[in-house]
Amino acid sequence: MSKDSSKSSIISKPLNQRSQYLLKTLINCYVDEGTPVGSKTLAETAGLNISTATIRNVMANLDAMGLVSAPHTSAGRVPTNMGFRMYVDSMLEYNPIEKAIKEKLQHELNPDQDKESLINIANNLLSDITQMAGVITLPKSGQLNLRRIEFLPLPDKKILAILVMNERDVQNRIMHVDKDYTQDELIKVSNYLNQHFMGKDIFQIRALLVKEMQRARTQVDELMAAAVNLASEALKPDDANETYRLQGQANLIRFNEADNANQLQQLFQVFQNKRDMLGLLDRCIQADDMQVFIGSEAGIDGLDDFSVISVPYGTKEHTLGILGVIGPTRMEYSKVISVVDITARFLSLALGAEGK
Numbered sequence: 422m423s424k425d426s427s428k429s430s431i432i433s434k435p436l437n438q439r440s441q442y443l444l445k446t447l448i449n450c451y452v453d454e455g456t457p458v459g460s461k462t463l464a465e466t467a468g469l470n471i472s473t474a475t476i477r478n479v480m481a482n483l484d485a486m487g488l489v490s491a492p493h494t495s496a497g498r499v500p501t502n503m504g505f506r507m508y509v510d511s512m513l514e515y516n517p518i519e520k521a522i523k524e525k526l527q528h529e530l531n532p533d534q535d536k537e538s539l540i541n542i543a544n545n546l547l548s549d550i551t552q553m554a555g556v557i558t559l560p561k562s563g564q565l566n567l568r569r570i571e572f573l574p575l576p577d578k579k580i581l582a583i584l585v586m587n588e589r590d591v592q593n594r595i596m597h598v599d600k601d602y603t604q605d606e607l608i609k610v611s612n613y614l615n616q617h618f619m620g621k622d623i624f625q626i627r628a629l630l631v632k633e634m635q636r637a638r639t640q641v642d643e644l645m646a647a648a649v650n651l652a653s654e655a656l657k658p659d660d661a662n663e664t665y666r667l668q669g670q671a672n673l674i675r676f677n678e679a680d681n682a683n684q685l686q687q688l689f690q691v692f693q694n695k696r697d698m699l700g701l702l703d704r705c706i707q708a709d710d711m712q713v714f715i716g717s718e719a720g721i722d723g724l725d726d727f728s729v730i731s732v733p734y735g736t737k738e739h740t741l742g743i744l745g746v747i748g749p750t751r752m753e754y755s756k757v758i759s760v761v762d763i764t765a766r767f768l769s770l771a772l773g774a775e776g777k
Contacts (some may be wrong), residue, residue: 425766436483436507443467443479444488445512448500450501452751455676459497461746502716505728505750509713513755518763522550524681530767536560541666543734543744548669550764551757552618553748554692555668556731558702560741565590565623570614572607572651580607582655587624596654606647623656627703630656637697665702667692673727676749689724697721705731705743711762729755736773744768 436444446467450458460473460480467476483489488504491497500508529542540557548555560637568585575581578601584592602610617633618626633649670692691697701719705712714729724747731745744765746757 424469439469439471439482440479440494441512442469443476444483444500444504444682445508447480447489448504448508448512449608451499453587454755455751457492457497457499462497483607487751502718502725502750505715505754506718509715509754513758515755515759518759522760524728525550526764526767530764530771532771536566536772539768539771543764544666544668545760547744547746547764548672550760551746551748552669552672553674553746553752553757554670554673555744555746556665556698556729557668557744558665558742566620567618567626567656569619570655571611572602572655574602574604574607580651582651584655594655596651598651598654602647609644610648610651613644614652624703624706626652627656627707657699664699673748676751688727691721691723701729702731702743705729705745706733706740709733709740711758713754713758714747726755728752730754730761732761732765734769734772736769741769741772 444465447458447463450462450466460476463476463480464471464473480489482503484491484498487501488507489498490501492499526546529546530539534542540559544555544557546555547557565586568587569583570585571583573581575582575595578598580598580602581598582594582596584594586592595645619631621629630649630653649750670689673688698721701721708731711730711732714724716725716728717728719727726749727747728750729745729747731743733740733743735741745761748757
């Protein structure tokens with residue numbers, strides 16, 4: 422399971438075995454009950470021959486490290502997103518998928534069905550089994566390779582981007598920018614982009630642009646920064662085209678995290694903002710394995726108390742898309758990850774059986 426280097430803060434010193442066990446026990450209790458976990462409850466659940474005073478000292482150390490926090494002075498503690506990250510990265514124990522779930526997936530994802538039906542069924546099953554919001558990106562109708570990109574200046578801080586995809590597909594996009602560019606500047610930007618990205622798939626280019634943006638900031642390269650910014654805008658996914666589907670968003674209302682009306686409103690605004698969702702899903706589709714974004718790791722305001730778990734579906738040679746779930750950070754990660762993984766496997770098998 423991979424994660425971006427930016428996802429987790431570095432812990433200055435490793436946890437000893439007892440601290441790891443107590444953190445793991447606390448998270449399991451919190452996932453089950455959804456309420457702060459006190460020292461007495463932790464002592465009873467952990468089954469260790471230590472006093473509650475010792476447990477309080479361990480919790481104080483974990484708190485100082487940013488792994489747990491106390492929502493109220495007199496309350497117990499809850500895991501932070503950093504604590505959940507450590508838990509997911511190093512403490513999960515996976516159990517075999519329940520036989521009934523496996524049989525249901527295998528039966529419902531029947532290879533005899535068409536691609537459209539299989540995609541909808543997989544997303545519905547994932548949402549239903551996990552009781553979270555299911556998300557799936559649709560297979561690309563065909564690969565789009567960038568052949569050439571040109572920019573023309575327009576009045577009022579606007580630029581016309583001319584994209585040549587594959588052999589004959591020409592797309593024009595008018596972009597609003599925060600400064601005026603001269604024709605010479607735009608020619609230099611076009612030359613830079615054509616030199617570095619010509620012939621590459623646009624999904625691959627979007628991932629490369631993120632790295633280039635970071636490099637431009639480090640090197641304080643104005644040409645590179647301008648090129649990356651304009652290309653990122655020009656190659657944004659088109660909102661008019663359906664590229665992903667959400668299912669079961671209402672499932673999230675049942676979690677304690679969604680009790681706050683303002684928080685719930687922010688969450689559903691995220692679902693409605695296609696640009697943010699597509700940006701996140703683009704990051705997921707570039708990976709070749711399971712991705713787990715916890716809270717702010719997703720990079721979207723409104724998802725601070727939620728996690729995104731995704732995995733590609735298709736073949737090793739050709740990824741068709743990704744499927745996954747969006748749920749509270751307080752989730753049973755081992756089960757959800759296993760369900761997402763096996764659903765992707767059965768969907769991949771069904772789609773590949775007839776070369777769909």
